[in-house]
Every structure is written in structure tokens, then in C-alpha cells.
Amino acid sequence: NAGVTQTPKFRILKIGQSMTLQCAQDMNHNYMYWYRQDPGMGLKLIYYSVGAGITDKGEVPNGYNVSRSTTEDFPLRLELAAPSQTSVYFCASSYSPGGDLGSGNTIYFGEGSWLTVV
């Protein structure tokens, strides 16, 4: 059980380039999330998904796209990289039976992907 796995761990992009951050979880979680964390700040939600085929915007979605074709994978796409997207990106997942979060389920995070746009 690897938990939440993110790749790559480190990447340097040039302005205008595109790339995809990969995220996979092996816990059969229905919810998945992408967060970014700027230096000295807390995490901000970019996108999230409540299940395969369903995605929704978080607090800071501009400049990103996601897809959720399977339960296990939730890739984050940067189409035209900008310096403002230099950050650490965290993928996370959780399980909520029937979509009800009233049980207060736990969110598990990956180890992060460090992205620098120059």
C-alpha cells in the first residue's frame, strides 16, 4: 500500500512550457485533491474530484486543468507555465462513503512535487 504517489518530485520548466503532474493512490479513495503551497504559506486548493469523471474548481484553479478518468489517477496539467506557478504541489485523497463527509474522514497527502518556472 503505497498511499498517494506523486511524480515528478522536482521539475524546472521554462515560461510557456506545458507539463503534467501525476498523482496516483492505491487506497480506493473516491475523493482526490490538488493543493499548492507557496513559501511560508498554507496550502491552497486548486482542483478536487469526488469520483471518476467528476472534477470541480477549488480556490486557485486558473492556469491549471485536471481530469479523473479512473479512481486511482488524478493528473494536474499546466498548459502555459508562468513564474507565478512556481510552488510545491501536493496531491491528496480521502474516502467518503456515499459522498457524506459527516463522518469526518481523513485526507492523506503525497510527498509533494517541487516546480520551478523560469
Next chain:
Amino acid sequence: DAKTTQPTSMDCAEGRAANLPCNHSTISGNEYVYWYRQIHSQGPQYIIHGLKNNETNEMASLIITEDRKSSTLILPHATLRDTAVYYCIVRVGSRGRGSTLGRLYFGRGTQLTVWP
């Protein structure tokens, strides 16, 4: 919109209890209080959560006031490895897509330093 207020930093002697306060005066009835910590920019690690009753697990205890407007995370015997940023978060437990369900709003947290 973090919805919580925490001190910027605290310190604690190794072996002593670390008591981390959090104010969440606008908390709603269906919002849980969660605590996570982050060590050296690793992925945040879940510690504990609660709704209105005090909770305890192998890592920590969570004390929630009766009016639910504040809480305290207690690490009973802090070690050097507990040095981290601790985030207090309120999280809606609601059903359905399109609501704020599941979102964890992270503030800047409390930097806890445990010294020998």
C-alpha cells in the same frame, strides 16, 4: 478564508506537554475541527479531528470548548521530531458536489519548536 486563528509560533521543552491553541469562533454546527502538521515541507500529516467531544489517539489529544469556538491540541510528551508547522482547520461535513465539502482551508499554522 482559513476560518481559524493560531499563534504564529510556540516552543516547548522536550518531554513536556505542548498545548497548541486555535480559535474558530465562526464554526458551524456541521464543521469538524482537524489538526494536521507539516514537517520540513513534506506532505501534511493527519493528527486528529473532532466535532464537539474531546478526542484522543496515539499521537495527541484534542480539547474542544463547549461552545466550540476554540480548541487545543495537546502533544503530551513532545519530542524533537514533533518540531513542525501545525495547522488547525475547520472542515464542512456536508453531502453533494458543488458545496465546500471536503475542502481543507489551511492558514499559516503554528510553528512549534521543541528544544532539548
